[in-house]
Amino acid sequence: MLRLEGVEAGYGDVVAVRSVSLEVRAGEIVALIGSNGAGKTTTLRAIAGLLPLRRGSVELEGRRLNGLGSAAVVRAGVAHVPEGRQLFPTMTVGENLELGARTAEGRAYRPQTLARVFDLFPRLAERRAQLAGTLSGGEQQMVAIGRALMARPRLLMLDEPSLGLAPVVVGSIFANLAAINRDGLTILLVEQNVLRALKCSHRAYVLENGTITLSGASATLLADERIKRAYLGR
């Protein structure tokens, strides 16, 4: 479904990501793991069209996405839950969610998708009229995921959904991701929480210093000595 070929991207003089190639197949949850500063966020931003590619290509179902800009990437069916959530703090939860419906399909099915989002995150239904900036971190993460779902994307990308959240909240967010995936949505997940990410994904790529150093089925990686030593502290 999504294919990255030799992607290079960076900021100013800094090359953050060098020749990254990866693939996400329809229906999968693919995790992109690695330590802080490895280039995970940069990779997602490059896919989302928020950062121009220096080299390489990004294709969604055979269609080139790079160089189109973020609005076109969203229209093509890629929704992005960015690091730090990036909600609209002085607007209500309902408004934040509805603003996510920027695609033709999202607009056409707005009430149905909203119902599904409230079904996944009942807390948001209660807080619908509350300003997004006044929510707790976990609730804000729910809004960010819900907002992305409102676009009715074919690929959902999440950047560090567990960052700064209590373990119990992280657990429920990951359970919801699994439920969303069972609905048929393909997910590309960036996580620092390697154990969680490997447990919930089908396959994973390990990013180190801007390049992919290891990839494979998540279950295999979970048992891999190098992963255990570097990321799981065993």
Next chain:
Amino acid sequence: MAVGLTLIFGVMRVVNFAHGDMMVWGMYLAFVLATRAGLDPYLAFPVCAVALFALGVVVQRGLVDPIIEAPHEMQILLMLGVALVLENTALLIFGPEPARVRSPLARLAWEVGPLYVDVARLVTFAVAVVLTLALSLFLYRTDLGRLIRASADNHYGALVIGADVRRIYATAFGIGAACVGAAGALVSPILPFQPPTGLSLSVTSFNIVIIGGMGSLVGAFIGGLLVSVAESLGAVFLRPSLKELFSFSLLIVILLFRPAGLFGKRTP
């Protein structure tokens, strides 16, 4: 007028120093429409709004957009440049003599008990109220309006959801300019104007917006009322030439006690 400025600042954090000059262009447009086409400014204001909307979109697309990421100082310089160009073009075309648009409405006054109510001012006020209400309905009830607010709230977040932020900015700038266009046409029969009037109008708008709070529509509206009341009282109790003393003293007091303005939010 201040509502337009607040919209532009709120959405794009661009300080529009050409605001007053845009308003003067709205006035001259009303003047031309009245003298050449015999159109009363109270009917012509939508035309002026549309024309200034177009001017606003062009300025945004052509000039502000390329430097939107640049620091504030650059934008201030750019907008000062735009202000100078607008003012001097007006000077070239219309000359330095003060102009005033004649409207039969401007000569009417109603006697309400012991008071005389100036009909022209009443109409202007009513239209301003209606426009402010319409603008807030637009911003709170329509998709495009919500997108404008969203972009003001979180520029990056708007990019993330796939909003065409450039188009939204152009629209917001256009609407801001349209507000001044309408305001210019509406006050053209009351206020005599000449090309340099733009500067003092810009200063007054800034005063209103700072008192009301940067980026707040309600603030701009209330600020406008406060400033005009302060100036009228100043004109009555002191001398008319000293009326600005009152509005700027108000500004200083507000800045001392509420630096973010009456309805402003502190930005961290």
